[in-house]
Amino acid sequence: MLNYKKYSDYDLLTLFNTNDERVLIEIYDRYWDKMLAVAFNRLGNLEEAEECVQDVLCKLWKLRSTFSLQNEKLSSYLARAVRNQTFNIIYQNKQKRQKLAGYNLQENVIDSISPERKLIIQELQQQIDNAIKNLPPQCQLVFVMNKNEGLTTKEIADKLNLSENTVKSHLKKAKKDLGNNTEFLTIIVFFSIYFR
Numbered sequence: 001m002l003n004y005k006k007y008s009d010y011d012l013l014t015l016f017n018t019n020d021e022r023v024l025i026e027i028y029d030r031y032w033d034k035m036l037a038v039a040f041n042r043l044g045n046l047e048e049a050e051e052c053v054q055d056v057l058c059k060l061w062k063l064r065s066t067f068s069l070q071n072e073k074l075s076s077y078l079a080r081a082v083r084n085q086t087f088n089i090i091y092q093n094k095q096k097r098q099k100l101a102g103y104n105l106q107e108n109v110i111d112s113i114s115p116e117r118k119l120i121i122q123e124l125q126q127q128i129d130n131a132i133k134n135l136p137p138q139c140q141l142v143f144v145m146n147k148n149e150g151l152t153t154k155e156i157a158d159k160l161n162l163s164e165n166t167v168k169s170h171l172k173k174a175k176k177d178l179g180n181n182t183e184f185l186t187i188i189v190f191f192s193i194y195f196r
Helices: 009-018 021-043 046-062 074-111 115-133 137-147 153-160 164-179 182-194
Strands: none
Touching (some): 021 046, 021 074, 046 074, 115 137
16 A cells, blocks of 8 residues: 655655545645645634635545646645635625625615616626626625725735735726726616616
C-alpha cells in the first residue's frame, strides 16, 4: 500500500487522474486546517467555512482528470480557490438577505401595480441582475455591497479584508462595465421615465 504522506504535492497531483481517492484524502489531511482558516477568516462562520472548503475539495475532485498546475504551488491554488468560493458565499448570502428584507416591501408595492407593469418590472429586474452577474465575482460583490447595502469603500474593505484602493478600482470597473452595457443603460432610462 502506498504511503501518500511521503509524496510531494507535485507527485500527488501526477497521481490525481488515476481516480485514487486516497490522493484526495491526503490533500484533505495536508491542507484542511489552512483552507478552513482562510474560509473562516472571511466568512466568520465555522459551518459555512467548513462547507466552503468541502465545496472546493469536491470541485477539485471533479476536475481530477484535467487538473494541473503550471507554476503555482498547490497550497497557493487551494487558498485562492477557497477565497474565491468565499466571495460566492458572501454574495449568495447578501442576495438571500436582500430578498427576505425586500419581500414584504415588494409585495405591498407590486399589489398596487397593474399586471402589465408587474411583468415589465420583473423582466427589467432580471435584466439588471444579469448585467450585474456578468461582472467578475469580486467586482460584483463589491458593487452589490456598495449599491444595495450602501456600504462605504472603507466598510467594504474592512469586511472583505481588501485595501480601499482595491475596492475603489472594483467599483470603477463595475461602473465602467455597466456603463458600456447599452441594454443596462436602456433599462435605467426606462425605469426613470415610467416608474418615478
